Amino acid sequence: MLSQSLQLPEVLLLTPKVHSDERGYFFECFRQQQLQQLLERDIQFVQENQSRSSFGVLRGLHYQRQPQAQAKLVRVVEGEVLDVVVDIRHGSPRFGQTVQTVLSAENNHQLFIPHGFAHGFLVLSPQATVVYKVDNYYSAQHDAGLAYNDANLAINWPLSAKQLVISTKDQQQPKLSQLQSEFNWK
Numbered sequence: 365m366l367s368q369s370l371q372l373p374e375v376l377l378l379t380p381k382v383h384s385d386e387r388g389y390f391f392e393c394f395r396q397q398q399l400q401q402l403l404e405r406d407i408q409f410v411q412e413n414q415s416r417s418s419f420g421v422l423r424g425l426h427y428q429r430q431p432q433a434q435a436k437l438v439r440v441v442e443g444e445v446l447d448v449v450v451d452i453r454h455g456s457p458r459f460g461q462t463v464q465t466v467l468s469a470e471n472n473h474q475l476f477i478p479h480g481f482a483h484g485f486l487v488l489s490p491q492a493t494v495v496y497k498v499d500n501y502y503s504a505q506h507d508a509g510l511a512y513n514d515a516n517l518a519i520n521w522p523l524s525a526k527q528l529v530i531s532t533k534d535q536q537q538p539k540l541s542q543l544q545s546e547f548n549w550k
């Protein structure tokens with residue numbers, strides 16, 4: 365598994381080694397020991413999610429508040445998404461900074477997103493299926509979010525506003541300046 369740092373160094377872009385032959389391909393999607401070595405700490409995923417969305421669907425930007433914060437290992441098994449992560453840790457020198465990368469069933473790229481970061485994605489293909497592991501259980505009362513279109517985040521979503529399909533919840537998320545995030549840097 366190749367690991368690359370992004371502009372937010374705590375967010376890892378992982379690329380598995382693909383074994384191709386005349387039948388097709390095989391690759392290991394996850395190996396706990398390998399990820400723990402990259403993170404230099406233990407990690408224990410307890411839940412795996414799958415969502416399928418049509419072109420233009422934007423899910424996010426989401427996170428779970430403490431003590432139910434979730435680290436995520438995200439991959440795409442159908443189609444293509446623009447995946448976006450935001451540093452929401454108070455005191456972070458990169459507070460409010462974002463990274464974005466294309467995850468697709470073609471590039472097999474994965475993103476590891478630690479606690480203290482908001483996550484979302486925009487579907488760029490006719491359909492996209494996103495599968496992701498989390499290290500804490502879903503908790504509706506700890507579910508929180510950030511406005512995808514907050515000018516202070518300056519996320520350049522590559523579709524026009526009228527092409528976007530966004531839940532009512534995500535249309536009403538707070539801006540970075542209103543964030544109740546209790547994540548602290550370090």
Ligand SMILES: Cc1cn([C@H]2C[C@H](O)[C@@H](COP(=O)(O)OP(=O)(O)O[C@H]3O[C@H](C)C(=O)[C@H](O)[C@H]3O)O2)c(=O)[nH]c1=O
Pocket residue numbers: 413415423424426427483484485502531
């Ligand atoms: C996240 C989650 C949701 N649900 C239920 C709650 C709703 O009845 C339904 C849809 O939930 P929601 O609209 O919050 O789903 P997404 O908009 O895809 O949320 C996710 O989108 C972004 C990209 C994320 O990174 C988060 O993992 C997650 O917040 O599934 C569950 O039962 N378990 C869960 O873990």
